[in-house]
Amino acid sequence: MWPSIARDKLFAVDNNGVEQSNGSEFVSYIEAISGGGAYVLNVPSSVAFSSTGDTFVLDISGNSPGILRFTGSTFDTQVVDYSHIDFIPSELVVGPDDKLYVSGVDLDTGLGEVRDYNLDGTGEAVLVSGLNNPTYMAFAAPEPSTLSPAVLRCRPRRHGEFPLPPGGRIAILRPVHPSPRAESCRRLLRHPHRAHRPRTATLGVGCWALECWMFLPTRA
Amino acid sequence: MAALPNLFISDGDNVDVFNGSSLNTNFISTNSAAGLAVGVDGTLYAVSRDDAQVYSYNAMTGALTGTFVPFLGSTDPGSVQGPAGMTWGPDGHLYIADVTASNVHVYSGTGASLTSLGSATLDQPTHVAFNRTGQTLRRG
Numbered sequence: 633m634w635p636s637i638a639r640d641k642l643f644a645v646d647n648n649g650v651e652q653s654n655g656s657e658f659v660s661y662i663e664a665i666s667g668g669g670a671y672v673l674n675v676p677s678s679v680a681f682s683s684t685g686d687t688f689v690l691d692i693s694g695n696s697p698g699i700l701r702f703t704g705s706t707f708d709t710q711v712v713d714y715s716h717i718d719f720i721p722s723e724l725v726v727g728p729d730d731k732l733y734v735s736g737v738d739l740d741t742g743l744g745e746v747r748d749y750n751l752d753g754t755g756e757a758v759l760v761s762g763l764n765n766p767t768y769m770a771f772a773a774p775e776p777s778t779l780s781p782a783v784l785r786c787r788p789r790r791h792g793e794f795p796l797p798p799g800g801r802i803a804i805l806r807p808v809h810p811s812p813r814a815e816s817c818r819r820l821l822r823h824p825h826r827a828h829r830p831r832t833a834t835l836g837v838g839c840w841a842l843e844c845w846m847f848l849p850t851r852a
Numbered sequence: 853m854a855a856l857p858n859l860f861i862s863d864g865d866n867v868d869v870f871n872g873s874s875l876n877t878n879f880i881s882t883n884s885a886a887g888l889a890v891g892v893d894g895t896l897y898a899v900s901r902d903d904a905q906v907y908s909y910n911a912m913t914g915a916l917t918g919t920f921v922p923f924l925g926s927t928d929p930g931s932v933q934g935p936a937g938m939t940w941g942p943d944g945h946l947y948i949a950d951v952t953a954s955n956v957h958v959y960s961g962t963g964a965s966l967t968s969l970g971s972a973t974l975d976q977p978t979h980v981a982f983n984r985t986g987q988t989l990r991r992g
Contacts, residue, residue, distance in 0.1 A: 640942050642969075644949055644956055645979040653956075657971035678937070678979040687983070723937075723979070729856060744863060746870070760870045763863050763877070768937055770888035770896070772858035772911050 645676045650689060662689065662702060671700050671710050680726040682751055688732060690724035697721055699732060699753065711753030719747070722767045726751075733759065735766035858911070860888050860896060867898050869914070879914040882907065887938035887948065891961075899935040899948060906938070906948070906963070920963040921946070930965030932957050937979035949977040956980055 642653040643661060650673075651658035664673050674693035681687055687702040688711070697714035712732070714721055718739035725733050732749040744763025749756050760766075860879070861868045867880035867888065883902035890896055896911040897920055906921035924931040934952025941947055945966060946959040955970030956977060 640982040642941065642947060642956070643981050643983065644974060644977040645937075646954075646977040647975040648973055651971070651974055651977070653969055657969060658956075658974045659971065660973055679981050681981065681983045685983070727856065727859075733859070735861060746859065746861060760859070760861065760868075760875055762875060763861065763868060764866075766861045766863045766868070768862040768885070768887050770860045770890050771856070772860065772890055772894065772896070 643679050645679050645689075649673060649676055650679050671698075672696070673700060677722065678724045680724050680732070682726050683730050684751075686751065688724060688726065688751075690721055690734065692721055699724060699734070699749075701751075709753075711751070712749055712756070719745070722765075723769060725769050725771070728771055728773050733769060735763075735769055737765065860890075860898075860911075862886060862888055862898070867896075867909075867914075876914075880909055880916075886935050889938050889940050889946065891940055892944075897938070897946065899932070899938055901935055904932050904935055906932075906935075906946070906959075921948075921959055921965075922963075929968060930957075936977065937981075939980050939982060941982055947980045949980045951976045951978055 644651045644653070644658055647664070649660060649664040650662040652661035653659075662673060662676075664676060673689060674691055674696050677690045677692040679687060679689050689700050689702060691698055691700060695715065697720070698710045699712040701709045701711050712734070719736050720739060721734050721736040723735045727733050727748070730751060732751060732753075734747050734749070736745060736747070737743070738745050738758075738761070741761070743761055744766040745758050746760040746763070746766060746769065747756055748759045856872055858872075859870045861870065862885035863877065865882060865884060866878055867882065867885050868875060868877045869879040870876075880896075880898060882898060883900045885898055886901045887899045888896065890911065894911050895917070896909040897906055898909065899906045899921075904923045905919055908917045908920045909915060910917055921932065926933060932948050932950050932953075934950050936949040936951050938946060938948040944961045946961075946963075947969075948957045948959070950957055950968075953968070953970075954974050954976055955968040956974075957968050958966045960966055
């Protein structure tokens with residue numbers, strides 16, 4: 633039995649802030665020049681969501697650029713502050729490794745970059761440099777929302793056969809600690825983005841801490 | 853830790869790709885690249901701001917595989933006028949923010965225009981994204 637799940641919601645970033653779709657139209661979710669917490673959203677550029685459900689908004693305003701984390705009804709944390717460094721941010725995404733990736737231009741070098749951070753803003757690193765004017769980004773993996781409705785995570789030494797929903801497919805995107813002993817793991821991991829159509833997924837002995845993303849076929 | 857998948861970056865008139873160690877700044881040449889999205893089958897989709905069309909590409913080679921959403925004219929409600937960010941949804945539809953029309957266009961998995969989402973408050977959207985509420989469901 634596959635339990636029912638909450639449906640993912642669509643968000644749009646515009647001049648008014650962050651809007652949320654109710655299915656037929658957009659309504660305000662986070663208003664610009666507000667926030668209610670310790671930080672104020674001025675000019676939002678993009679919104680991204682971590683796998684733990686936190687909302688991150690990139691503010692590209694001239695006087696308060698940074699990445700704000702939104703929980704509940706307030707911005708509780710500015711995880712990255714760009715107001716004191718020579719970097720003009722452009723777009724934000726959350727990677728499949730649950731890190732923050734920001735495109736922009738380094739004013740010291742005049743070159744475009746992609747910088748990455750942990751979700752708490754620590755660990756800043758320049759992932760890519762030598763770009764011109766980078767804006768939108770996408771990883772070579774299906775959009776996270778298309779991978780709903782389920783995540784099947786195998787704990788250490790848990791293995792066996794798992795049922796799939798009718799018509800379901802499985803793609804293994806992120807082996808946390810792939811075991812060299814698990815032939816079934818290795819076979820699947822050779823094609824990390826290939827969709828399979830089995831009725832069950834069998835995870836071999838030693839296939840531990842392997843994250844298997846389950847998703848239904850599209851209804852297009 | 854597993855290697856990070858390739859990262860595609862809209863960069864002026866090109867889409868660059870970074871494979872974790874090297875950067876290809878001429879992976880795809882297009883007219884003012886805007887939003888990027890990767891489908892469940894691994895196909896890369898890029899929308900051209902100048903052409904107002906969505907193209908599909910082989911994500912491994914960068915080869916153009918087709919025009920996914922054609923431009924049908926400036927008065928056609930099914931055409932994107934000012935494309936910006938885009939994303940695939942859990943329903944298998946492609947969502948594209950339109951800064952000119954101030955709405956979000958929705959296309960089927962085959963590129964057919966389905967509808968446009970807007971409101972009185974939606975003002976020049978530049979980015980769209982789905983949250984991830986449904987993902988942590990079952991852990992073995």
